[in-house]
Amino acid sequence: MTNQINKNIVVGISGGIAAYKSAELVRGLIKAGTNVRVCMTAAAMQFITPLTFQALSGNPVHSDLLDTDAEAGMGHIELARWADMILIAPASADFMARLSIGMANDLLSTLCLASTAPIHLAPAMNRVMWDNPATQHNLHILLQRGIKTHGPASGEQACGEIGAGRMLEPSELVHQSLTALACMDKPQFLQGKHVLLTAGPTREAIDPVRYITNRSSGKMGYSIAIAARDLGATVTIISGPVSLAPPQGVEVIKVESAEEMHTATLRAAKNADIFIATAAVSDFATKEIFTKKIKKSGEHLHLQLKQNADILADVSHQSDDLFTVGFAAETHNLMEYARSKLDRKKLDLIVANPVGEGKGFDQDTNQLEIIWHDGHLSLPEKDKQLLAYELMDIIVERYNSHFG
Ligand code: CTP
Secondary structure: OOOOOOOEEEEEEOOOHHHHHHHHHHHHHHHOOOEEEEEEOOOHHHHOOHHHHHHHHOOOOEOOOOOHHHHHHOOHHHHHHHOOEEEEEEEOHHHHHHHHOOOOOOHHHHHHHHOOOOEEEEEOOOHHHHHOHHHHHHHHHHHHOOOEEOOOEEEEOOOOOEEEEEOOOHHHHHHHHHHHHHOOOOOOOOOOOEEEEEEOEOOEEEEOOEEEOOOOOOHHHHHHHHHHHHOOOEEEEEEOOOOOOOOOOOEEEEOOOHHHHHHHHHHHHOOOOEEEEOOEOOOEEEOOOOOOOOOOOOOOOOOOEEEOOOHHHHHHHHOOOOEEEEEEEEOOOHHHHHHHHHHHOOOOEEEEEEOEOOEOOOOOEEEEEEEEOOEEEEEEEEEHHHHHHHHHHHHHHHHHHHHO
């Protein structure tokens, strides 16, 4: 992955067992091209050594507010000014409490008070501590102050209990941090415009318990929706079944089958300015949906399939005022197939990406070829959210040259 994002992140580590995951977080942020400096509380250093973070970040670790040597290097005020973002992961219950009342009794809390950079927290603690009204009250104060939180996730905890309180996985935190950094200072090019997307797979029922589907996770579509929202657009996703949370400020209309997606999309397209079809729509559905569970009766089972309507082609033929963008996920002959879909489906632009052999579906990264009638651009492999921002910039440029 190429270094793309020249932003400064202070990663703050407070005391909790999840601190061991922060090593991977720092590594991931550096790999994504950000500049990282680490600040640890005294409790954090009981769980993991500063040396680990010094080696990973390539910079001395900041931990002591009253250390004259450290202050002579990069002092805490300088560090507070250097940061484009402060990401505290893990954020313990104690740290959240101190932050909520504006304490400055160690370097990390002082840094938060002294910086104008956005503060992001990845809470991590025992589920009872998380649910405690005191923590929830502190959380409420922090959210009202504009501090962003990521997680916590639910699941098995280090203490053996099960519930909400686990720190989000490092890869997810890297992804969400990059999203936050990339959308800083974005001009609102799509103010007043409506962007409609399809995303995720479809499910074609066979009987009450079985269905035909595919490997699409919906990540690319949801990332593009976030990028469109951050450019000021009103955004609607017609979404097949995915395990992604609806992005804040984006309308998500949930559907299951290709037929449901077709109906919902054609209706919503009437009010849209840009349509982006990222869904992996099943090309076929069963001719008949069995009302009872199919029982085994011999070695073979023959299912009759019928072809689904092409949502993208139908939308693009329905309206000339709509800027239509298709996707072409291909295992081979990428450019050739993509160009033929561009013409066949009467599109303004097509985004081709290689799939198979660990690429594309259900991955956090992607690589795109963007093709329009008299041009072509390649975006090399990187995080899907970063790609989504770059793709949306190109879509806006093409949209403006088309209708401008
Ligand atoms: N698409 C759609 N409705 C369908 C099939 C595809 O809207 N029933 C859209 C996809 O969301 C994507 C584009 O069409 O934007 C290309 O999808 P793809 O499955 O690659 O193309 P197909 O038309 O199915 O062509 P082929 O099966 O020959 O690859």
